[in-house]
Amino acid sequence: TGSSVDASNRRIEEVFIASEAITEGDFVTLDLAQSDDSDKLLKVAQLDNAAFSSNHCVGVAIADAAAGENVRVCLRGIIEANVATGSTEGKYLMSSATGGRAAIATQFLTDAAGGGADTLADVPQMFAYALEDAVDNAAKVFVIPQF
Numbered sequence: 001t002g003s004s005v006d007a008s009n010r011r012i013e014e015v016f017i018a019s020e021a022i023t024e025g026d027f028v029t030l031d032l033a034q035s036d037d038s039d040k041l042l043k044v045a046q047l048d049n050a051a052f053s054s055n056h057c058v059g060v061a062i063a064d065a066a067a068g069e070n071v072r073v074c075l076r077g078i079i080e081a082n083v084a085t086g087s088t089e090g091k092y093l094m095s096s097a098t099g100g101r102a103a104i105a106t107q108f109l110t111d112a113a114g115g116g117a118d119t120l121a122d123v124p125q126m127f128a129y130a131l132e133d134a135v136d137n138a139a140k141v142f143v144i145p146q147f
């Protein structure tokens with residue numbers, strides 16, 4: 001009906017299985033550490049930039065879930081999420097060192113002015129857009145579809 005964020009027909013949700021405890025508002029990743037390929041697309045864990053296997057964001061957990069439980073995930077749309085305090089409205093978000101939390105995406109200089117050497121760097125996955133400043137590690141975001 002469009003009368004609230006949760007009722008919006010533009011929000012897309014999917015149900016996964018939590019491979020670990022997940023808290024409402026956590027950004028989650030496909031659990032690529034699973035041994036079976038089918039489980040890699042079925043199970044999710046908290047997003048964490050520590051390893052490739054836990055760093056492909058698919059969305060934000062809509063409710064708490066224990067390991068082995070179903071967890072609803074917002075794949076696209078507006079939701080309150082776990083965002084590092086200090087993140088500001090209008091910035092793209094990427095994974096942080098804290099599990100389940102996003103932070104302002106790294107910015108890269110594409111042309112070194114003055115003839116200096118350019119440095120190549122990996123571009124982080126930007127999976128959400130902050131719609132407000134983060135307070136107490138929470139902010140409303142727009143999740144950009146990745147799945």
